[in-house]
Amino acid sequence: MEKKLEIFSHFEECPVRKVLNRCGDKWSVxxxxxxxxxxxxxxxxxxxxxxxxxxxxxxxxxxxxxADGLIKRTxxxxxxxxxxxEITERGKSLLVHINNLVDWAEENMEAIMESRVKFES
Amino acid sequence: MEKKLEIFSHFEECPVRKVLNRCGDKWSVxxxxxxxxxxxxxxxxxxxxxxxxxxxxxxxxxxxxxADGLIKRTxxxxxxxxxxxEITERGKSLLVHINNLVDWAEENMEAIMESRVKFES
DNA sequence: AATATTAGTTACTTGAAAGTAAGTATCTCA
DNA sequence: TGAGATACTTACTTTCAAGTAACTAATATT
Numbered sequence: 412m413e414k415k416l417e418i419f420s421h422f423e424e425c426p427v428r429k430v431l432n433r434c435g436d437k438w439s440v441x442x443x444x445x446x447x448x449x450x451x452x453x454x455x456x457x458x459x460x461x462x463x464x465x466x467x468x469x470x471x472x473x474x475x476x477x478a479d480g481l482i483k484r485t486x487x488x489x490x491x492x493x494x495x496x497e498i499t500e501r502g503k504s505l506l507v508h509i510n511n512l513v514d515w516a517e518e519n520m521e522a523i524m525e526s527r528v529k530f531e532s
Numbered sequence: 533m534e535k536k537l538e539i540f541s542h543f544e545e546c547p548v549r550k551v552l553n554r555c556g557d558k559w560s561v562x563x564x565x566x567x568x569x570x571x572x573x574x575x576x577x578x579x580x581x582x583x584x585x586x587x588x589x590x591x592x593x594x595x596x597x598x599a600d601g602l603i604k605r606t607x608x609x610x611x612x613x614x615x616x617x618e619i620t621e622r623g624k625s626l627l628v629h630i631n632n633l634v635d636w637a638e639e640n641m642e643a644i645m646e647s648r649v650k651f652e653s
Numbered sequence: 654a655a656t657a658t659t660a661g662t663t664a665c666t667t668g669a670a671a672g673t674a675a676g677t678a679t680c681t682c683a
Numbered sequence: 684t685g686a687g688a689t690a691c692t693t694a695c696t697t698t699c700a701a702g703t704a705a706c707t708a709a710t711a712t713t
Contacts, residue, residue: 436670440552465673466691467672467691470692478648478651479644480643489680490689491678492690504636508633512633520551588661591662592701612660
């Protein structure tokens with residue numbers, strides 16, 4: 412008899428993957444990191460802070476983060492328009508784990524790069 | 533005077549991103565989760581266990597995980613060939629954080645799905 | 654002599670994600 | 684009068700990650 416793995420109880424029809432896919436892409440992570448360091452930030456400031464993101468991707472990523480309740484979007488009905496983004500409690504609770512991953516990456520980066528070079532040869 | 537954000541000390545030329553990009557994709561995560569639950573596993577067993585991965589992607593993903601020193605590949609010079617894969621200590625130390633993320637996703641999944649539905653309307 | 658097994662490789666194709674660039678609305682300021 | 688600011692949207696194009704399917708080597712098995 413083969414021992415069955417329990418992993419697919421997590422991944423069957425992938426509800427977890429649905430969540431992780433959205434949290435795992437580079438723009439979402441970057442935006443959460445930025446918004447985790449300030450009270451709030453406006454669209455253009457985010458655009459300038461991140462630098463190499465297109466307006467379109469910034470809009471799209473902000474929308475999905477908002478849809479997941481990880482950030483909050485507040486529109487001030489002024490002209491020119493003002494929209495402020497801030498991280499939510501849920502976003503902060505995710506950010507803890509993301510920061511752990513970033514820390515792990517920083518700690519292990521050098522060794523990993525060495526491994527990669529060694530592997531080439 | 534504007535306060536400068538420290539985030540780009542991490543992301544400047546993206547050494548962390550280089551690491552996270554490789555660790556963050558769905559196949560790498562799945563393979564690490566599987567290999568984290570067993571002593572070792574052979575190629576075809578991995579293929580059957582994961583199910584919906586192609587041979588090519590399994591090979592490619594195993595190679596990058598090996599290059600990063602997250603898994604170890606052992607070839608037994610037999611015919612037909614036998615190749616065993618096992619997770620390394622470095623891989624295990626990453627897996628801890630991945631599991632934290634999976635746990636977070638499971639805990640928050642329901643609330644996130646509700647948010648998404650609410651957001652549609 | 655043909656088929657199965659194992660762990661791949663190779664060449665080709667597809668699809669989704671992301672980039673580019675221009676347009677939009679509304680008011681202010683020079 | 685027309686340029687600038689703001690937060691987008693839209694249409695089009697490009698890129699590349701991933702999928703598909705066939706092929707390989709060496710031996711054992713039927």
